[in-house]
Amino acid sequence: KAGVTQTPRYLIKTRGQQVTLSCSPISGHRSVSWYQQTPGQGLQFLFEYFSETQRNKGNFPGRFSGRQFSNSRSEMNVSTLELGDSALYLCASRFAYEQYFGPGTRLTVT
């Protein structure tokens, strides 16, 4: 089976802009989670989607949103980017308790 894919892999945006990241889970996996990883805060849970519904949400402001489509592909959107949003954004598809991570999208906000 193909692994989890994320696009784009690298992105540079300007403060105030918005960005959309995409994640395609492993075929057959219906759960997709998103994480933000920074050197200071480590891996922070953003949200989890299961069968197009948000199942869990972390403690992030409303500028961070996501959705999941009927084919389980997921997108996350960050509006009004801030410098502190610069991070590696990781997506994971989940089967039972095990998560399978994509390579991540490196977002740099200037």
Added chain:
Amino acid sequence: SQQGEEDPQALSIQEGENATMNCSYKTSINNLQWYRQNSGRGLVHLILIRSNEREKHSGRLRVTLDTSKKSSSLLITASRAADTASYFCATDASDDKIIFGKGTRLHILP
């Protein structure tokens, strides 16, 4: 807030030696997992131990879990250069979120 906290934050050992990392967590869990992350990449699932298990092995990995102390340890025996990576513990609690610690950076010296 982080559920798991790894200790030490960083560890350097000679190739061939054993490496031990610890993880402490705060609330009751269903299971605990360990993941590895090579520099700036996605995480790779290593091993899962359920709350009713005390020890689990996988190749050169040995994981223990002490639910009374809310702690786990990961032992990598006969370390190799390829083991250089960051290692994270992840716990899932009653709300089904999977929460990661900040990780231990392991460096294997030649």
